[in-house]
Amino acid sequence: LHMGKTMKEDLTVVAKYINKLYPPEFNVFSIYAELYHNYFASQAKKNAESHLEDKDIYLLLSWVHNFYPKDMRKDHALAMELDKVKLGSLLPSSLSKELENKYLDSEEVTVKNSLSRCLDKEIQRWKEDKEPEKLNGHFQSELLGIFVIQSIYSSQKRAEDISKAVGEELSHRLLKELPAFLRSYRDAFEDFKEKSKKHRYYKPILIANINNCWNFR
Numbered sequence: 001l002h003m004g005k006t007m008k009e010d011l012t013v014v015a016k017y018i019n020k021l022y023p024p025e026f027n028v029f030s031i032y033a034e035l036y037h038n039y040f041a042s043q044a045k046k047n048a049e050s051h052l053e054d055k056d057i058y059l060l061l062s063w064v065h066n067f068y069p070k071d072m073r074k075d076h077a078l079a080m081e082l083d084k085v086k087l088g089s090l091l092p093s094s095l096s097k098e099l100e101n102k103y104l105d106s107e108e109v110t111v112k113n114s115l116s117r118c119l120d121k122e123i124q125r126w127k128e129d130k131e132p133e134k135l136n137g138h139f140q141s142e143l144l145g146i147f148v149i150q151s152i153y154s155s156q157k158r159a160e161d162i163s164k165a166v167g168e169e170l171s172h173r174l175l176k177e178l179p180a181f182l183r184s185y186r187d188a189f190e191d192f193k194e195k196s197k198k199h200r201y202y203k204p205i206l207i208a209n210i211n212n213c214w215n216f217r
Contacts, residue, residue: 139208
């Protein structure tokens with residue numbers, strides 16, 4: 001953030017004031033921009049090659065795909081001058097792709113584990129001597145129906161915020177996870193139907209789970 005802010009502010013000063021003090025053939029703005037970019041890129045590469053937590057990978061990818069090319073380089077005071085320089089990306093494409101794969105693998109596992117924990121909690125609730133919650137007057141599992149959908153949606157949204165391509169790749173992966181989750185859900189529900197007919201709230205729990213189907217569709 002400090003490097004980005006410094007680069008943006010300094011290049012704005014160069015574009016507005018310093019550039020016009022030199023003859024055009026000196027390419028003063030280009031020299032400044034290339035030096036700043038090269039330093040920024042070297043730091044990004046150094047970070048990318050070190051051990052990064054998942055949140056750091058996400059942040060670095062956000063800089064590579066979003067903050068740097070859009071927020072900084074498309075700034076109204078800089079865009080025209082920067083378009084002439086052709087600085088390229090903050091990271092080599094191979095390294096950027098490697099980070100993207102790490103992020104996608106991690107996010108896929110996170111969502112998968114989150115759905116699994118959610119189902120475990122729901123199964124536990126079926127065993128309790130408790131009536132299911134009502135949503136708009138109907139028995140429904142807010143935990144299962146809403147939490148699962150929100151988990152998948154928010155994960156897709158975060159990936160899309162990095163880039164469209166990353167978002168599409170994660171969506172493709174999660175489209176495999178959702179059916180696997182739904183199969184586990186169905187099997188657990190069938191097991192409950194068979195073995196828990198004497199449960200005090202057997203019928204309301206059945207209704208709640210049937211009502212969940214609409215949300216999942």
